Amino acid sequence: MYQLEPIAALATAPGIGAIAVVRVSGEGAIELTNRLFRGKDLTQQTSHTAHFGTLRNEDGSIIDEVLATVFRAPKSFTKEDVVEISCHGSEFIIQQILRRLMQEGVRLARPGEFTQRAFLNGQFDLVQAEAVADLIASDSDASHRAALTQLRGGFSKQLKELRQQLIDFVALVELELDFGEEDVEFAHRDRLRQLMLDIRRVLHPLIESFSTGNAIKNGVPTVIVGKPNAGKSTLLNALLNEEKAIVSDIPGTTRDVIEDELFIDGIRFRLIDTAGLRQATDRIEAIGIERTQQKMRDASLVVYLFDAKNVKADELQTAVDEVRASRKPYLLVGNKLDAITDTTRESLETMLGESVVWISAANQTHLDELKAALSARVRTDAAVQTGSAVVTNSRHYNHLTGTDEALARAIHGLDTSVTPDWLAMDLRVALQHLGELTGEITTDDLLDSIFSKFCIGK
Template sequence: MTSLQLEPIAALATAPGIGAIAVIRVSGEGAIEVTNRLFKGKDLTQQPSHTAHFGLLRNPDGSIIDEVLATVFRAPKSFTKEDVVEISCHGSEFIIRQILNRLMQEGVRLARPGEFTQRAFLNGQFDLVQAEAVADLIAADSEASHRAALTQLRGGFSKQLKALRQQLIDFVALVELELDFGEEDVEFAKRDQLRGLMQDIRRVLRPLIDSFTTGNAIKNGVPTVIVGKPNAGKSTLLNALLNEEKAIVSDIPGTTRDVIEDELFIDGIRFRLIDTAGLRQTTDTIEAIGVERTQQKMRDASLVVYLFDGVNVTPDELQDAILEVRASGKPYLLVGNKADATPDAKRQTLNEVVGEPVVWISAKDAQIDELKAALSARVRTDATVQTGSAVVTNARHLEHLVGTDDALAHAISGLDAGISADWLAMDLRLALKHLGELTGEITTDDLLDSIFSRFCIGK
């Protein structure tokens, strides 16, 4: 693809605010020439790509704005595949404004949010899934979210889907050809081969669709709700996990009447911890609202930590509580508190009643290492987290993956029912449309504006 050289744009590429260094990016037709008119040093127009040059930036009257380092990137070997100059200056807000003003005086336009990445996409640097991964990579605040974004940026699932889409296009062309010979009852697209291809595509799609729950949790944090009876030690546990007095701790049952949330990183995974009101029947109106919110948080959570008091709980009470947790349908961990004060015999009895692993802790003494390890392991049991395989973290991607899968499922059902080529072609076109919009091979200006407007300015 031939690179477009659009009008030159400029923006601050580093975070705004005072700092030691700031980088201003200039990209587009004449970017090197425009920068060179302000630059006192080597002639930038004569310098090879990927070279950095020290010099001065001056005002029209000759006064110095700053000492800078100008790095030249010539098309198409740049991020945007256009001519690019990155100006490294001192991180003074005044200096940054002066440089941007001088560039605008020379005909450079201030870039819109995400416009550099949008130009990179339009110039074929990467597809739309990879372009969106740039924003995810910038926003990544954990090892897992960084790994997921990097996998997408390096091609992820989009390259595989593009290859399968091309094969499907070839079949659609044959089906369309059959329509031109409708009266002659010819079959150019072998139905068994077409069915096999659609099944192959669905085998790729289904794990990606199923990965969204994990992917969304990786990107936004794993919503982890701590539930249990009043005085089980939920607030004490939250404080121990966060290593601060976040929640009020009291021997009085029902102290926590609203949800308390904070974040914790364990082994590179971000957990959104939610402390809740104790689960029990109550006549207290305010506490009842808190219990209802607890139940709602359980429904919304990706992981439930059920905490029980090993000293005071009875086997029957624990059995009833576990049935309630299981009924939520959410992944859960069973955590026994007050391990130091619970007799070994009772711990063994409770373990046998539960019939599944129990993590024993002492929240008051912050003896919670086993729980942290269990939380990490519970998330990492997903193969996509273990292997670094592509996961879906974007709701737009999920929408088109599901749309493609539905269209292909409908087409396969149609083949089994012996539908005509024109109806089959409609389902195949819909599948192609979803795949094309996913990777950016089919786009609209509104779609691109919506995606790239969410990027930061300068990227």
Template sequence: MCNVYYDVTYNLGHWTLNLKLILIHQLEPIAALATAPGIGAIAVVRVSGDGAIDLTARLFRGKDLTQQPSHTAHFGTFRTAAGLLIDEVLVTVFRSPSSFTKEDVVEISCHGSEYIIRQILTELTQAGARLAKPGEFTQRAFLNGQFDLVQAEAVADVIAADSAASHRAALSQLRGGFSKQLKDLRQQLIDFVALVELELDFGEEDVEFAKRDQLRQLMQAIRAVVQPLIESFSAGNVIKNGVPTVIVGKPNAGKSTLLNALLNEEKAIVSDIPGTTRDVIEDELFIDGIRFRLIDTAGLRDTTDTIEAIGVERTRQQIEKAALVVYLFDGSTTTPDELQDMVAELNRSGKPYVLVGNKADATSDANRQALSDNQPVLWISAKDAQIDALKVALSAQARGNTAMQTGSAVVTNARHLQHLLATDEAIARALSALDAGTSADWLAMDLRVALRELGELTGEVTTDDLLDSIFSRFCIGK
């Protein structure tokens, strides 16, 4: 037996509706370890599909699982088909459709021994289940209508979230985020496209079923949603992968000392010899729930040393890639003119930056005032780890981006960006065609493209290759 789904495809050029029958063999039970592999106190083995409860019940000694209601947990023992004891377990029963996959699901909590886990999975597969593929539980949940494709992908992002910002963005998408709004707009566009296509069948009679003013308003409404999402990707990528923060400055400004102080470990070699750091050193730091990817670089200066020159060039490349630049200078030796030259270069780069004066204890009040006259300078002593003010400034810079705020719709996935860009381009062409009074067939062509791109974004239009590509990146058991 199998579940039946319909993939609705509009062949609107001839005003026909093609229904492709999809038979999804989802009722075959699958099993996998749902917790992280390795030895631990507890492990959870998940079983989903038709017969999941029955086959588990044959191996479980305790209450009759086949008679238990959904969302109940039962203590007992898990045994081989021959009756040999494997482990004491806690089995939780979820009945269709009130489960993650909308199928019958059993979760077996056992001790985290690799041997026990292997034995339980072996018995389950011999009883009729098969080992799940990566992401197959979430794929079944998507195919069974538990959520759309954007939400399905957010499951993996929630699992991978390692900061408050990335968790917030992933959770927003898991709960519907922008996809529900796009699906509603797409449905309205489908209705209009159907009317535009219908006009083609009455071309000789010069009729207009789709009101052009209403169509224009709808397309503008779609762009009003899509364009801010496209613009949010830069910030979304930072949220998901961390804020690339490059520490730059002249040799011996104390960049490596600062990196070590921020990380609270001896990550970089510190030396009085100029040019010690010749390559990029990178590590991560969490400040107020935001992940910063700290990058220590070679000192910026003209040099005849071939190796050091390569390091300086890499420093300039890192500035181009950075989302935030920390320019560190030695307050005791830097002149106001030298600092102004560097500020001008940073301004040309267009990157947000923080000016940090190091060796505050060795800088005279007069020099400190002169260096701070034309721009705000944050004074620290990296050697003494007096850097709390810098951490506050970094957090403030990151939170200054509206995408970091709670409730903002943020795109963090490159696939989503691709479809949003294609949708916006197609809608822009359709609006231009509308302004030019282009015939309905050309208008319909661009609108079809927009429909397809929006459908592929949310999963209303999918291919097996697309789903395999997305869900194969999930961990097994999810």
């Protein structure tokens, strides 16, 4: 643990509020803050104690009445000496406090610099550090749970342990290179193979979770498609409980995509209403239909809505076949349930060979069943509710896949009896990816890139 030059920043959201918190961290943070503080001598106070007093200008005039909370190294977020100054949430007061701190030698913090110092001081690894930003940005129960799991160690601790075992094997393989002419084998090949297989067994569920994790973090792009007058805009309005889209009996009313968000079971769905799929009657409608097709290609989930009252069996079968051909996860939703018989429903499901969610968008019937089907189709509940690790970060995903590919090459190398130098090369690549993932191998550029995306006071 080491302490760097003192830094300070507003730790609460900018703007006028009842309370604001200015965080000071680094070498001499307590002594520097104490020069401005009138109350108890902060330098004599124990860690994790809060003290009422005033902060003063150079001439002794009062800037504000504050509460100064002392955290002594290494028992702080950054593992440095830290003082958190709780003041009134006036922008003027905040700027005056920061100005006085800078006069005493404190530097304004860069984005994410507090968390970066916590990482450098061993408070947590790089995956956990990135989870801090994800936790702050979480806007749903699912994203909150995923970020908390990562912050508590998630998968990174297990990977670090496996990486260390792999390092030991690589050292033995490279030792063999020094005895290349003597045909010795220090690294037991069967044990090495088993270790690589064990690592890959850990990697595969994480790699496969990325599509789910990405949806948790950024929302599930869910496009509602179907023929004109199927009730797509009515459905969107019913789900959102507001008149978001124009509803009309005239075919082709929706000519552009309309988007909004809906939270279901803690998951954010980005609902997209689109122009009806048909032969366009004019150039503007053609553009809308082209955008519909593009949204289908980009979506993570397709809701195909059809008018159960007026549908033609052959046209429905053709449309559903096209949806299936897109290889996107989808739901079939039959609208105008109140206008058809149970026999018609059963006949259509038998023809399609799968279940249909039956609703009446206009009457808002069975919308809860549709929401439950949407949630189940994304298949995130099990992973999130049980606290299983879910990969939400593309940097993590890239390193996980890079590790897996390198290990696959190394296993193939064992099968084909490659020389130790070729085997060692693939193992080094796997170690590099694992090390960069958890932060055991870093560069200044990498850290700057990661932490620059954080807010200033974190």
